[in-house]
Amino acid sequence: xxxxxxxxxxxxxxxxxxxxxxxxxxxxxxxxxxxxxxxxxxxxxxxxxxxxxxxxxxxxxxxxxxxxxxxxxxxxxxxxxxxxxxxxxxxxxxxxxxxxxxxxxxxxxxxxxxxxxxxxxxxxxxxxxxxxxxxxxxxxxxxxxxxxxxxxxxxxxxxxxxxxxxxxxxxxxxxxxxxxxxxxxxxxxxxxxxxxxxxxxxxxxxxxxxxxxxxxxxxxxxxxxxxxxxxxxxxxxxxxxxxxxxxxxxxxxxxxxxxxxxxxxxxxxxxxxxxxxxxxxxxxxxxxxxxxxxxxxxxxxxxxxxxxxxxxxxxxxxxx
Numbered sequence: 001x002x003x004x005x006x007x008x009x010x011x012x013x014x015x016x017x018x019x020x021x022x023x024x025x026x027x028x029x030x031x032x033x034x035x036x037x038x039x040x041x042x043x044x045x046x047x048x049x050x051x052x053x054x055x056x057x058x059x060x061x062x063x064x065x066x067x068x069x070x071x072x073x074x075x076x077x078x079x080x081x082x083x084x085x086x087x088x089x090x091x092x093x094x095x096x097x098x099x100x101x102x103x104x105x106x107x108x109x110x111x112x113x114x115x116x117x118x119x120x121x122x123x124x125x126x127x128x129x130x131x132x133x134x135x136x137x138x139x140x141x142x143x144x145x146x147x148x149x150x151x152x153x154x155x156x157x158x159x160x161x162x163x164x165x166x167x168x169x170x171x172x173x174x175x176x177x178x179x180x181x182x183x184x185x186x187x188x189x190x191x192x193x194x195x196x197x198x199x200x201x202x203x204x205x206x207x208x209x210x211x212x213x214x215x216x217x218x219x220x221x222x223x224x225x226x227x228x229x230x231x232x233x234x235x236x237x238x239x240x241x242x243x244x245x246x247x248x249x250x251x252x253x254x255x256x257x258x259x260x261x262x263x264x265x266x267x268x269x270x271x272x273x274x275x276x277x278x279x280x281x282x283x284x285x286x287x288x289x290x291x292x293x294x295x296x297x298x299x300x301x302x303x304x305x306x307x308x309x310x311x312x313x314x315x316x317x318x319x320x
Contacts, residue, residue: 001057001080002070003027003040003050005163006094009293010067011041020300023064024057025050054080058087065300068093072191074105081123082115090121090306092299094292096192098125099135100199100312103211113310122306126299126313128291129155130192130199133268133282134255136313139203141270141278148204148274154256157285158263159238164227166288170238170259171217172226179217179236189215189239193257197243201253203314204272208253210246215239218260226261237261 182188238260245253
């Protein structure tokens, strides 16, 4: 469900796996509705026609898994998720707030969990971030150390390597007033960093009772080229976000995310402070869009066989 940029990548990833089969495709965009899936995703695919009729499509996929990529905000996609669960489908979604929904939407989380358990299917929110780099990866590293006092991690992304939609989402080209207004109304900034902070701490055995976040603009000291636009010196080229998780007033996770045009030294860096502690650096960083698509595709069979209910990436087995 959802054949935007990420949804199309997910479809192409699924098509490479012999153990997965696409039986229906849902999208509301008039430019995609009625077309063959193979034409929409530009890859060989089963004879599936893109439809806006979710009810009919979900019937075709009964006892299967819905791969969902329509939005970041859980309150806006709850209905789609509930419909799929009620139809008896397990769900893997790219909705960032679904990665740890008890943080911002405990009531929605309870409703979806109740439906999933009643229909004996599982529901998961995942992707590259949240879903892997700043949460599941720290949890995995925690398996080879002893005591962990704090998780520190940062992800730096040069937005010039990403699609226009992301460049705009991080505020590139906006003035300060527009940026602040976008942060306030939720249209500017990465969604899911707070969820990653909670998951990162929980994944290494730490408790969390509070999470906060700061979002600030990144300015450039030289003219910077975006996709089809130029940001002059002194202009805003992206965001710098910090999310912190606390327990009893003590910081147990500190995550930093910079996504900006021309961001220097792109990388993913994870450090567990403890005994003995460990540090992991991925030069260049995990490629966001493609990695998200692969994470969703690889999660499908795992979620299909998972215990019923609302789960997180911390509940998944290692590997594919």
